[in-house]
Amino acid sequence: MLDIFDRLLQAYGPRQWWPGDSPLEVMVGAVLTQNTAWRNVEKAIANMKERGLMEMAALHAIGEGKLAEVIRPAGFYRVKAKRLKALIDHFCERHDGAVENTRRETTAALRAGLLSVKGIGPETADSILLYALDRPVFVVDAYTVRFLKHHGLYEGSDYHDVQRLFMESLPEDARLFNEFHALIVCLGQRHCKKKPECDGCPLADGKRRNPCLATQCKNK
DNA sequence: ACCCAGGTGGCCC
């Protein structure tokens, strides 16, 4: 698995992924992007910032209905407002609303806490752990599963099976997990500029490996 | 006018 990472990194370079001005913004983005194009999430985040809502205290104070209207462009806005409020409540109760306070806790304890929040599933929890809290957990998403299938590396799609596949064959390193997942997503995006034609893939080695990961790709 | 996007929880069998 490490050799695959090296080839992707060599070919595409660092993605410096998941832009966010703060851990809170990354956490919010993780919820807002659930089954949603990032472009729509950006609008919602911009709305929140305009209203001074990218702050723990402000988010804790605002009403759910009000928040829903602000994040409307992200889609599923009523359910996401509920999920954001639940996440913020959890964070305030459990960590007194400060990211710094998570440092004393183990990754396993933090993960269990996040998963106990209604609306936070394994992917959102792991995205928060890796991209906001810098913990070494591998994030699995639709792109990751598609990536493995397309390259004939693994057929299954169970979240923890796939996560184990990566984590058991890679050194436990948050930087590595971050960059690897970012590269997979970059390749998978429909209009990825860096994506090569199928015969120019850095993973192509004569076997059945195909760089085009987009859902509508005909080259399956 | 479709189809899709960095999921999750609830219900049904």
Added chain:
DNA sequence: GGGCCACATGGG
């Protein structure tokens, strides 16, 4: 435990 379904907006 697996197979649907609702949740919603914006871009191709």
